[in-house]
Amino acid sequence: MPLLRVAYLGPPGTVSDEALTAAAPALEGVPLPTLRDVVMSVQEGRFERALVPIENALEGGVDPVLDCLALEAHDVAIIGEVVHPVSYCLAAGRELAFDEVTVVLSHPQALGQCQTWIATNLPHARVVPAVSTADAVREVATDTTGTRVAIGPRLAARHYGALMLAEDLEDDPGNATRFGWLARAEAAPAPPPDGPGKTMLIFWGAGSASPGWLVSCLAVFAFAGVNLVRIESRPLRRKMGEYMFFLDLEGSTGTPAVESAVADLHKHAEVVRVLGSFGT
Numbered sequence: 001m002p003l004l005r006v007a008y009l010g011p012p013g014t015v016s017d018e019a020l021t022a023a024a025p026a027l028e029g030v031p032l033p034t035l036r037d038v039v040m041s042v043q044e045g046r047f048e049r050a051l052v053p054i055e056n057a058l059e060g061g062v063d064p065v066l067d068c069l070a071l072e073a074h075d076v077a078i079i080g081e082v083v084h085p086v087s088y089c090l091a092a093g094r095e096l097a098f099d100e101v102t103v104v105l106s107h108p109q110a111l112g113q114c115q116t117w118i119a120t121n122l123p124h125a126r127v128v129p130a131v132s133t134a135d136a137v138r139e140v141a142t143d144t145t146g147t148r149v150a151i152g153p154r155l156a157a158r159h160y161g162a163l164m165l166a167e168d169l170e171d172d173p174g175n176a177t178r179f180g181w182l183a184r185a186e187a188a189p190a191p192p193p194d195g196p197g198k199t200m201l202i203f204w205g206a207g208s209a210s211p212g213w214l215v216s217c218l219a220v221f222a223f224a225g226v227n228l229v230r231i232e233s234r235p236l237r238r239k240m241g242e243y244m245f246f247l248d249l250e251g252s253t254g255t256p257a258v259e260s261a262v263a264d265l266h267k268h269a270e271v272v273r274v275l276g277s278f279g280t
């Protein structure tokens with residue numbers, strides 16, 4: 001039987017690559033250039049599965065993934081999650097003293113996760129965003145005369161033969177990223193009827209301009225005895241002041257409590273979409 005191919009943010013050596021290998025070493029990973037591409041590859045049926053970062057312990061939600069799931073990838077479901085510890089090194093194509101460094105490259109999430117380290121150790125360097133951590137490391141690895149460095153996982157430094165000038169750059173040793181497994185919604189396994197589970201959903205609209213609207217939306221979960229574990233708002237990408245709300249809650253939609261809370265939420269909100277419901 002052919003191996004299941006899983007799309008992830010490339011090139012090889014990203015944190016996504018590390019997380020995929022740690023979670024499912026037997027699956028074949030296929031690197032794609034951007035996070036939007038990875039999500040849309042499942043929406044468009046080019047891949048049956050993808051692994052994408054959703055949330056980081058220090059920096060919060062991974063916006064391109066959340067926005068694409070909410071607003072573009074209407075037929076994609078989150079079918080499971082893995083939490084992967086994240087640690088970075090400072091990679092370069094040659095030995096450099098910190099005060100010689102003029103540019104530090106990385107993915108914006110990684111730059112955010114290391115912001116205190118950068119401010120303390122490279123206060124004069126220009127911080128430049130890259131499409132992924134591994135892309136940044138690949139870029140500097142062959143630069144044997146310049147003054148640029150990159151922040152990326154050790155995997156990337158080894159993969160591209162870069163020197164490691166420093167290690168453990170993350171601003172807290174508890175740094176970790178939560179990744180979601182994606183599949184087409186029709187291929188998602190049925191949510192578990194009991195046992196520990198999680199449901200991720202989004203809602204917006206109808207009544208959001210009236211006092212107490214958000215409270216009444218959230219109250220449906222309290223009344224049903226469902227524990228909310230995360231709430232995050234993002235612009236609805238329409239006009240100023242319109243937001244969508246991402247909720248994570250304990251329990252799957254296979255349980256009566258979650259099912260009735262979600263049904264009640266429909267009475268308050270214009271749009272309610274369950275992004276995923278799975279066992280944990």
Ligand SMILES: O=C(O)C(=O)C[C@]1(C(=O)O)C=C[C@@H](O)C=C1
Pocket residue numbers: 009013014015016017053056062086107109110131132133134177
């Ligand atoms: O650039 C990478 O290495 C990625 O896999 C992307 C990404 C992200 O977008 O959050 C994944 C995990 C880390 O939090 C940092 C970057």
